[in-house]
Amino acid sequence: MPATTTRIVLRDRTTELADLLAQVEPDRDLVDVDQPIDHNWPAWRLHTALTSIPWIKRTIAGKLLARKRPRLLPIYDRYVAQVTGCEADHWQPLRRALLADDRALHHRLLRSRDALGLPAEVSALRMLDVICWMEGRDGGKPQS
Template sequence: METALWALPGIGRTKATKLIARKRPRLYPIWDSVVMGVVGTARAHLNPVREALRADAAALHGRLLKIRAAAGLPEEISALRVFDVIAWMDGKNRGLGDGSDLER
C-alpha cells in the first residue's frame, strides 16, 4: 500500500505513511527522517516498531499507555501515535533528520 502511494506525484515516504496512519492509527507508524534516526533503520520500519511494542511482555506498549494517561490524552490516541510523537520529539531534540523528510 505504501509503495503504491509513492507512485503518485508529490507523495514520498513521509506523506504515504501519514496517509496510511490516518486510516490505521493503531497499526501503521509514521515514518520520516527524524523517526528513522531514532529507530535506527533506513528501510524497514513496520517490523522493528512492531517487535519493540511486543517485546518483554509488551512493556513498551504499556509504558506508552501510561504516558498517554499522564498527558491526559483520550483513549482514542493509540500507543503507536504516542510512540510517533515521542520518537519525533526526541529525534528533533537530538538534531536527527535531514530536512527532506524522505519526500521526493
C-alpha cells in the same frame, strides 16, 4: 499536494486506493498483527501504490496511512528514522520493539498517555511517533 497528485488520489485512482485501504485492518494495533509484515501485507501494498504516485514519497505516504490507521501504522520521517535506527522496512522492527518483554513498551506508552490525560483514541503508536519526532527534532536536548 500539487493539483495533479490530488487529482490522481481523489479521482483517477480512488477506487484502487480505497480497495487497498479496505484490506488494511481498522481498529487494530501494530503490536497485535499476527501475519507477516512483508510486501504482501495489505498496508505495504497500499504504501507501494501511494508512493507510485508523483510527489508522494515515503514520508507523505506514511503520514496518509497513519491518519487512516493510527493504531496500526506508524509515521515515518527523518526524525523517527534517526531515533529508531530504522532506515527501511520500519514496521516490523517497531512491532518487535512493542512486543518485547511481554509488550512492556506498548503498555508503558499507554500508561504515559493516561498519565497525561490524553483520550483513549491516542494510540500507543501515536505516542511513540510523537516521542520519536520530538527526540529526533530536538536531538535529545531539553526544552527551555
